Amino acid sequence: DQQVKQNSPSLSVQEGRISILNCDYTNSMFDYFLWYKKYPAEGPTFLISISSIKDKNEDGRFTVFLNKSAKHLSLHIVPSQPGDSAVYFCAARIFGNEKLTFGTGTRLTIIP
Amino acid sequence: DVKVTQSSRYLVKRTGEKVFLECVQDMDHENMFWYRQDPGLGLRLIYFSYDVKMKEKGDIPEGYSVSREKKERFSLILESASTNQTSMYLCASSLDGQQPQHFGDGTRLSIL
Numbered sequence: 001d002q003q004v005k006q007n008s009p010s011l012s013v014q015e016g017r018i019s020i021l022n023c024d025y026t027n028s029m030f031d032y033f034l035w036y037k038k039y040p041a042e043g044p045t046f047l048i049s050i051s052s053i054k055d056k057n058e059d060g061r062f063t064v065f066l067n068k069s070a071k072h073l074s075l076h077i078v079p080s081q082p083g084d085s086a087v088y089f090c091a092a093r094i095f096g097n098e099k100l101t102f103g104t105g106t107r108l109t110i111i112p
Numbered sequence: 113d114v115k116v117t118q119s120s121r122y123l124v125k126r127t128g129e130k131v132f133l134e135c136v137q138d139m140d141h142e143n144m145f146w147y148r149q150d151p152g153l154g155l156r157l158i159y160f161s162y163d164v165k166m167k168e169k170g171d172i173p174e175g176y177s178v179s180r181e182k183k184e185r186f187s188l189i190l191e192s193a194s195t196n197q198t199s200m201y202l203c204a205s206s207l208d209g210q211q212p213q214h215f216g217d218g219t220r221l222s223i224l
Contacts, residue, residue, distance in 0.1 A: 009152075034212055043116070043202055043215030044155070089154060098143050098162055098209045099170065104154040 003027045004092050006103035014111050019077040021106050023090035026071065030092035034100070035064060035075050038087045047088075048075070077108075085110045115139070116216035118203050124222045131190040133219050135203030144186035145204040145213060146170075146178060155202065161186055193223045 005024045013019045023033075031052040036044035050057040050064045050073065057064050063076045077084055087107050091100040119134035137144065145160040147170075157170030159178040167178050175197060179187040186205075190197055200220050204213040 004154075006154075032210075036215075041121075041217070043204075043217045046212040046214070049212060091155075093209070096209060098160060098206070099157055100213060102147075102155040104152060 002104070003030075004090060004101050004103040006088075006090060006106050008106050009104070010107040010109070012109045012111055013080050015082060016079045019075075019080045019084065019108055019110070021075040021077075021088050021090075021108065023073045023075075023103055024071060025073075025092050027092070027094070027101075028071070029094045030101075031095045032093045033064070033066060033073050034091045034093075035062075036089045036091060036102075037084075038089065038105070044089060080110045082110050082112055084108060116203055116205055116214055118201075118216040118219050120219050121217065122220050122222075124224060125190075125193050126224055127193060127195060129190075129193050131193050131221070131223075133188040133190075133201055133203075133221070135186045135188070135205075135216060136184050137186075137205040137214075138184065139205065139207070139214075140183065141205035141207050141214075142183075143206045143208065143213075144180065145206075146176075146186065146188045147202045147204065148172070148199040149202055149218070150199050158188065195223050197221065198223045 034049040035047040038044040087105045090103045115138045146158040147155040161167045161180040177189045203216045206213040
């Protein structure tokens with residue numbers, strides 16, 4: 001049972017435009033959410049996170065939005081740059097639990 | 113910066129062999145994790161450890177075991193390798209449950 005879902009395996013966006021990556025979850029016990037970015041032949045790197053007590057968190061070009069009623073989060077990248085081309089994973093954690101549950105990933109391609 | 117080092121980037125082994133994957137972190141982190149990444153399945157947790165000599169099963173522990181004799185080192189053991197264990201293996205560590213996990217660059221393991 002996939003508790004964290006990324007329904008778009010791939011996404012292509014023009015350089016300079018906004019990239020929006022989506023993630024849905026089913027477990028209402030999740031209270032902390034993270035986005036990781038992964039280049040080929042490298043491990044995932046932490047990008048941004050959000051606690052369930054917030055609905056938005058911003059860090060430079062990256063903003064994560066959380067809609068708890070819809071059990072949905074999204075990552076916005078503005079403006080998109082060629083270096084943003086990578087696979088993005090969302091992940092979720094239950095409070096007090098060390099484990100992360102990952103989505104299946106979305107491959108983002110930025111077109112110059 | 114946190115450094116998580118996996119001993120091999122690429123490894124080729126034969127069916128039935130006992131395989132050891134090693135991971136070392138340099139930040140005195142309490143928690144260490146082993147994942148495998150497969151296309152379309154995202155990252156799936158195999159085992160994790162929250163202290164020396166302590167371990168807990170993740171979502172897919174069958175066919176694997178782990179060892180944590182020292183805080184900085186976490187080993188994944190394939191007791192009798194099988195072809196369905198061909199995958200990318202990723203090690204991660206975190207200070208505690210409230211902090212993001214930091215990943216190594218992965219070991220691509222092929223079982224022939």
